[in-house]
Amino acid sequence: MNILKINNRLKFITKLFTLFLGTFLLLSCSQSESSKTYTRIDTAIQLATDYMVRATDAQGLFLYTINMNQEVHVKPSYNMLRHAGAIYAMCTAYENNPNIELRNAILRAGSFLQDSTIYALPEEPNIMAVWSDSKIVGGKNPVSAKLGGTGLGLIALTRIERIQPGFTPVPTLEGLGDFIVYSQKPDGSYYSKYIPSEGGRMDNWTSLYYPGEAALGLMMLYEIDKNDKWIKSAAKTLEYLAKSREGYTSVPADHWALMATEKLMELPQEKLPISKDILLSHTLQICKSIFTTQILDSSRAKFYGGFNSDGRVTPTSTRLEGLIAARSFIPYDHYISDRLDKAITLGITFLLNSQIKDGFYSGGFPRAVKLKKDNNLKVKNFNKKATEIRIDYVQHALSAMIKYKNSNWN
16 A cells, blocks of 8 residues: 555544544533533522412412512502413423422412302303402402403413312313303404403403413313314414414414414324414414514623513513424424524523522512613613513413423424
């Protein structure tokens, strides 16, 4: 063998070794970074879970809002939708890491939801709803049953069934499902409220999130009683949303709709009265719209990776809940996958950086990560609320982090 061939082989072996070493080091670094992220996630989840437990009183009510700036007066109020949403997040936390204090807090909050807010419609004794009463939520509004409240109540109570089977009688759960079906119009849209003193079903006001919350509640009820009518109603909801948004580039960041879609996509096509292609197309439309709002300017370090230009935290949490749900069924080789993975990873990093790590408020998430610099009234009002921690700020962040940790793609 001549010298030239030997040199060429040596060069080839050297390049091969260099490539192998580089790949090994890159993978080692990736695994190291991944390990660090998981450690941070676990710590953040535990801190947020502990906050939720501390915020649950003996009656089962949550410390709804607190402001870290003690000079700011917090107006007393409550919201049963967020009460139910908080229970749902706590249930996911319990399944992630069971402990007796968390379980007891969940059951207290669940019992309050059952005993104080769920009863039948005046003219329909078999149709149940979650009611908002000024005696609990404050204000002077008449007693009403909100579509979103009943949807989230159903989500919370069906999730408790995974922790304590039989906590809520199945007829009660089905009665809540029947309220959602009763509130749905033939085209798949909804009456948003039911107010007995004003004649019953009302559609003079609509909510972005109520339909998705209702659809997710129905799909979780289906997992318990296997009644196909819940699938039919949930699918009709998603089909209406998809058709109403068709052709638009910018659409609402409807995370509840994405979470409901995740449940529908788990079923075989023959079980669905809607094409999975329609569901996927609607999902991609929402994801692309969310991407356009992500802060990718590295000079805005505190906001980087978030999905809101003023540094509010919860818009990032909710968008992550939706994106991670979408990631579970979008094919790995889909053209959007890389962008989706990047958006989720950067968003989670923003979320982890936003959490309060120690002190009296540890585990909480503030409304915003930074105060604004100005003295006008609008900025002053923003800054007053920037330091508040509301139960749903923690709830959505906790749900997003657990979904990220448990996601198959990650």
